[in-house]
Amino acid sequence: MNTFTHMLRDRDTPFHAQHLIDGRWQGEADVAFHSYAPAQNSALPWYFPEAGPAELAALTDSAAAAFSQYRHSSRAQRAAFLRQIALEIEALGAVLIDTVMAETALPQARVEGERGRTCAQLRLFAALLNEPADTVYQSAQPQRLPLPGPELRLDVVPLGPVLVFAASNFPLAFSVAGGDTASALAAGCPVIVKAHNAHPATSALVAQAIDRARRDCDLPAGVFQLVFAQQHAFAEQLLQHPVVKAVAFTGSQQLGLHFQRLIQQRVVPVPFYGELGSQNPLFLLPDQLAQHGDSFAAALAQSVLLGNGQFCTRPGLVFVPEQAETPALLQTLAASFNATSSVTLLTPKIAESYRHGCALLKGLEGVMTVAMGSSEVGEAGCQVLPRLFVTDVALWSDLPQLQQEIFGPATVLIRYRSQAELLTILPSLHGQLTATVYGTEQDLRTHAALVQQLPDLAGRLICNQMPTGVEVCAAMHHGGPFPASTDLRFTAVGTAAYQRFVRPLCWQNFGA
Amino acid sequence: MNTFTHMLRDRDTPFHAQHLIDGRWQGEADVAFHSYAPAQNSALPWYFPEAGPAELAALTDSAAAAFSQYRHSSRAQRAAFLRQIALEIEALGAVLIDTVMAETALPQARVEGERGRTCAQLRLFAALLNEPADTVYQSAQPQRLPLPGPELRLDVVPLGPVLVFAASNFPLAFSVAGGDTASALAAGCPVIVKAHNAHPATSALVAQAIDRARRDCDLPAGVFQLVFAQQHAFAEQLLQHPVVKAVAFTGSQQLGLHFQRLIQQRVVPVPFYGELGSQNPLFLLPDQLAQHGDSFAAALAQSVLLGNGQFCTRPGLVFVPEQAETPALLQTLAASFNATSSVTLLTPKIAESYRHGCALLKGLEGVMTVAMGSSEVGEAGCQVLPRLFVTDVALWSDLPQLQQEIFGPATVLIRYRSQAELLTILPSLHGQLTATVYGTEQDLRTHAALVQQLPDLAGRLICNQMPTGVEVCAAMHHGGPFPASTDLRFTAVGTAAYQRFVRPLCWQNFGA
Structure with missing residues (x-):
């Protein structure tokens, strides 16, 4: 057992080991659900709650309420929010690195690198939001024959609340504040993260950073929420809930296909972005x-x-x-x-x-x-x-x-x-x-x-280069034909990742 | 019974009442499958074949073979093909207008207008192809720290053969050479059109125009194919065939949802673009x-x-x-x-x-x-x-x-x-x-x-304008939340429609 784990046993946890729902930390810890140190093959003394029907209702109500406001936030507001999240993650300091290492056994340099990438991703989307929006405008043509031409403005609008299933293997960059969350928030969508059971303490710490940024930016409580659940039944209900308008998942092919089948059974199906594994020939x-x-x-x-x-x-x-x-x-x-x-x-x-x-x-x-x-x-x-x-x-x-x-x-x-x-x-x-x-x-x-x-x-x-190492930029594509991803038209990494969470909307004759 | 119908009874049909498969007109006419004149509530003397397993195999083999060549066609080649199709449709002259009117009872001005729109759509995609491709390029950064940056080029590539179910209510603009076909061909995808049973003669005429353009442009036989089938069983098998990589459908909600369920059962699901009806409040x-x-x-x-x-x-x-x-x-x-x-x-x-x-x-x-x-x-x-x-x-x-x-x-x-x-x-x-x-x-x-x-x-x-009348341009969006469409992220009308038939592909370190 390393020094860090001993140290944490002796003092209060540096995070709320609770769900973050509607801006409040809540939920009673369950002795059955604890953090785990793979290096020592032993339980860590951090216990987390298990979500149920009450949490489901509260999460979805709060996300819906937040969307009605957050959808109208300006691009500058969203950019400021993303930048503030990056600052708050950096401000967590060594405790974040130590917690990730304890929960994942990944080496320090890797964890620090991944934190850097996570913050860089947030800032990349912030920079994108500081560019003008992708709008196509066509003026009215009242004199056109045989019929006058209408004024048209083509915009993109957010889909609505997004459910993110965090990945095990990137506890920061594909997890609570990872690429899915960053791109959905950039798109104007509230996010509900289902924390990965393999790193709950890391998840709680990062959620705390996001929540601080949210308060600092005066955004509605439901813009970002975190929930813990070991039981698949909870996730299954959440991804079929009508408030959820898109789902991003990184994990096993078996679980991903199970989730996809459930989503296809919804009365109104929603986009499902699953990354289900690859052998990279x-x-x-x-x-x-x-x-x-x-x-x-x-x-x-x-x-x-x-x-x-x-x-x-x-x-x-x-x-x-x-x-x-x-x-x-x-x-x-x-x-x-x-x-x-x-x-x-x-x-x-x-x-x-x-x-x-x-x-x-x-x-x-x-x-x-x-x-x-x-x-x-x-x-x-x-x-x-x-x-x-x-x-x-x-x-x-x-x-x-x-x-x-x-x-x-x-x-x-x-x-x-x-x-x-x-x-x-x-x-x-x-x-x-x-x-x-x-x-x-x-x-x-x-x-x-x-x-x-x-x-x-x-x-x-x-x-003539190895495939490991995924550049985060506008020229990247991280996705591919099934089963590498469930939707080969979209990328999980790079600026285009936000396109997973928007849809076109045409305004006709509403004025420039 | 109008003069035109009488006239046609007295001479040979001005089209091949057959499937167009692998560049050849084929199939024996079935007395059960004939064209119909809604104005007279009577059968027209034009009989069409019914496709079966042999046609299914021939269509998919030819489409797969065509894709291996057509995917490498230049943007200029595709643009020339689309322009040539428009010219060949116009060259059909009065027989096309008369045939559409006989099969649909739509008034002449409307049919002529729709022909104009159909040709304008083809030329719109041709013009788009004459613009530079949407490529994102990032140079290598060999000196970057901590790691060198790779050279990356993000491209879009065609999905593969597309199956188009033609609509009843737009016998030209949403049918054989309509927006789905035009945008799929523009994207570099071979097209198989399942003709709508309500206007088979119109479909055969337009297919003939497309085939002439294809020969003129020296493109492979399977780039465009037309098939007739009254039985749903044929369509059901075709849309589950592994060669088919995307499906576009305009029709009833009931049939569209049935097709969608079948597509979801494929081992490798493919994009399904269904337009299933709207009340337009x-x-x-x-x-x-x-x-x-x-x-x-x-x-x-x-x-x-x-x-x-x-x-x-x-x-x-x-x-x-x-x-x-x-x-x-x-x-x-x-x-x-x-x-x-x-x-x-x-x-x-x-x-x-x-x-x-x-x-x-x-x-x-x-x-x-x-x-x-x-x-x-x-x-x-x-x-x-x-x-x-x-x-x-x-x-x-x-x-x-x-x-x-x-x-x-x-x-x-x-x-x-x-x-x-x-x-x-x-x-x-x-x-x-x-x-x-x-x-x-x-x-x-x-x-x-x-x-x-x-x-x-x-x-x-x-x-303050009526919703009827859909402008065909870059600022249009024709789609919407389910059930108006099955995929609210994509449009069926306007230049962005080709995005339904491409996917991103990143080339790393292959040189500019």
Whole structure:
């Protein structure tokens, strides 16, 4: 148990371990729902409440009331609010970093980097709001023949209250004040965040920062709310509630598809933006391997192990050519993986699922485990060992299990003998967030057919860089064909993310 | 039976009464599937084939093959194709106008106007394609700290083959070469049109024009295909086919929702753009009635009766204030409606549904039929009489039937006593394509609360103009909250309509 956890045991919690509903912290802590330290595989002494019907009614009433005001807020007001949230998050200081580390076992540099990205995202949307709105205006044409032309103004307006399901693997950047919340608030939508159970204390701290900013900016109480619920039943009711006008979700394919089915059953369906996982196939081409095999191996190992292998853009399927240099590549990679120790995943469930997925792969005929990290303590609780698997593309159609995402520090090398072999299996690959090609100029010329097929596969195509690392800017697209996302027309990262929460509205003859 | 029909009986049909699949006219005519003349309530001597499994396979194979080429066509090539289609439609000349009139009983001026609009739409998208593409570019930032910035280019790419269900009420502008087809072709998507059964000969003629343009532009056969099917089973299989990547539908709420459920059952769901009907509520305010009652009455009667009452933007619920001038308004409107003769609707089914809806309203306690057109022949076949109903907003919650759209030349006046009464019922109104307010400056000030609520109701808000008449331009939005449309984020009319058929794709480190 680290010093920080001891310290917190000895004093009051630095946050309200409660729901934030209608501007008030409320709810009785439930002994069954507590924060958890994955590094120590032990409960943290922070208890949180479980939401029920009363919270559901209060949240939705408050969000509806807030929308009637917040929809009319100016772009400058929203920009000021987003900037103030960033300042308040920064003002939380070390206690935020320590809390995230305690709840996620992510290293300090990563957590600090993620805080920086979270605040940068908030400021990016603030900057966007300081630009003029996307309005298309057409003057009246009273003299036009055969009919006069009306005056038209095309605007975008917010959809209404947005429900955000926070992600486990980005406790800050895809969580309470993450990209979904920032873009929905920028769009003029009140937000209800369903906190992720894996980092409730972090969630409460960030919610406190947002609430301070909200009060400072004199915005209605229901503009931002946070709710805790371990039971899916609560989330299921909330996402079917008529006040909720859009839902953003980052999580497992199984839960995401379950939520999508429920949303489709609503009398009035609403947009559902689910990010449900991706294996991020990577295609290493022959000349690249011959000329730059070592630097590729180093970059790949680093990318797979980054953030303990818990990035949604981690390359999980790596197609490598079968040629003279292939054994050396495998050896170098195996050495990297063998040299690792155990890493801590975010929750016992994620770790269990990782071990289960690895065991399943290991048991398949034609799949070899060529490397594995080592550790005295072995694999238990949240601790797992990185793994490197190898198989051959000729077995692809016999091994549908290869397309089951293993979330964690593992990857599968798939040897291929020709571009033709790759082109054959390409149409069977599921939709992906990213697809990457590593090749020399010569490779790219000889493999033009492959590159030409990649657009069908993913939302972002990458050349000679690893897919981990998602730039937050206007030129980014983070999404992709199903199941990478449930709506391939929209991005979860970058300025265009706000378009998920607006709709066009045309004003005819109302004056400029 | 008119001269034109006689004439056609005596010579060969001026079109191929066949499917257009993979660039070839094919299919054996089925005696059960023929064209129909609503004005004469009689069959036309034009027989069409019914598609089955062989057509399904051929259509989808050809569309997939065409997409692999058409997706790489330049913007200039697509623009030339769209312009050529417009020219070929115009080159059809009088036979097109005559055929539409025979199949729809729409008046000549309307049909000619609609042809003009259809060609203007094609040229609008061509002009859009001659503008630079919407690309966002960010240069690499190799020196950036803590990490270098990658080069990024955000592009839009076509979704893939689009299935278009043509509408009954716009045989040209929302049909074979209508807005859905034009915008999908502009986006780079091959199109399969399921012809509307109400105007198959018109559909074949227009398909012939498109096919000529396609050959002229040397584009692959499957870029545009037309298929006939009276049986829903064929359409149901086609919209679940994996090659189809988006579906656009204009039609009844019942059929649209059925199709939507089938699409949601696909393993990989695809965008569904359904336009399912709208009543287009109109709010007449007190001072406007006092000062401009007569001109309002004239404009309303004209708007309701336009195109035989078969516009999706026809005002079907008209809220009028209860005041001294109200009886005179009712009298003027009643006189207009009473002076009408029977009108011909598009199909026997639409006419039957109109008569059924009117009978249902007439039977409701508290709803009065205050005016009805008159005709010696009465109502039968496709012929119906315009009707004006009156009721009171106080009865609103007892009369949910008021929100069942009656497609045809009828409208319901709903008297109200105060703005408060309107604000009470507003949240219960279904989603609409348009909502209209008629008021003087004073009215708009005193009814600011009402106007402020309108955005939730519709996709287009109109002040002191009738909602019929949809401008085709960049500032238009034709869509709205469910059930007016199934996706309120997208428009079916105007340049933004192509956005329904593209998705973002980010290229990282591929060079400018």
